[in-house]
Amino acid sequence: MCYNKSMRNNYSSQRELIFKVLSSTTCHPTAEWVWERCRESMPSISKATVYRNLAGLVKSGRAIEVAGKFGSSHFDARVQPHNHVVCRVCGAVEDSFPSKELALALEHELESRGYDGYGLTFEGLCESCRQKRISAKAQ
């Protein structure tokens, strides 16, 4: 999946950059973070443009919005169903890939109830905080 000139006629270099930034990270960034990254290569880009385009990407199904409990929205260019862990220590959002059993159960639930989709967010420790805790315990 890519986002470039050839794809559609409402092209803008800003949108291409925003999508590139979003799809080249796995860190589920906030709009603010995407903006900062975009500014590195395009200093004049405005926050409004980032918000507008992220909303557009979500609307058109090219990105998803991850519901976190930390005020601002997080985005993700991987639209395939997968789950998330929100770290209870640092607030980072990471992927969590469900067991076969869980994936199946979720799929059944969608089908049998006629839901359109779901967001499943676990609460726990992210990799980095888990590591820190392990080292702390070792001392």
Next chain:
Amino acid sequence: MCYNKSMRNNYSSQRELIFKVLSSTTCHPTAEWVWERCRESMPSISKATVYRNLAGLVKSGRAIEVAGKFGSSHFDARVQPHNHVVCRVCGAVEDSFPSKELALALEHELESRGYDGYGLTFEGLCESCRQKRISAKAQ
């Protein structure tokens, strides 16, 4: 479960009211909604107090915060694990009780990964919008 004078020494009538309002509804209200309801019987109560106490209830495990995709947070005084549906039409939040299969799969996932909890929110139609759609189709 109740919330009253005898429970702790930092009692306030505002907090008691807020908890009463929250626990006597199943509609997963926003802070704003709770405030409106509280004002009916205590017109002088301030929004800040409602926000402060809802945050406190969540912190102490007496309520949960439901992540919705509609800007403001929704609260729920039922802390037992259960899931939610956010209506894609009107934004209302409703309960969704999981199938046995799903409940089991979720429990396994928590246990095997060492997570603390989860929030599972489906996207679909709430009861009222589902009904409306059915009547619309019938015509």
Next chain:
DNA sequence: TTTCCTGCAAAGTATTTGCAGCCCA
């Protein structure tokens, strides 16, 4: 040229915080 897009700044929501005073233990 037409249409959609952008940057900027202002406006809009949702929520938090500082402060002086009040209430309960």
Next chain:
DNA sequence: TGGGCTGCAAATACTTTGCAGGAAA
């Protein structure tokens, strides 16, 4: 009385919107 809690208002954080101009087809 003292600590915690309140109302108020200001401050913050996040996001959206109006507008005039700019870039793509």
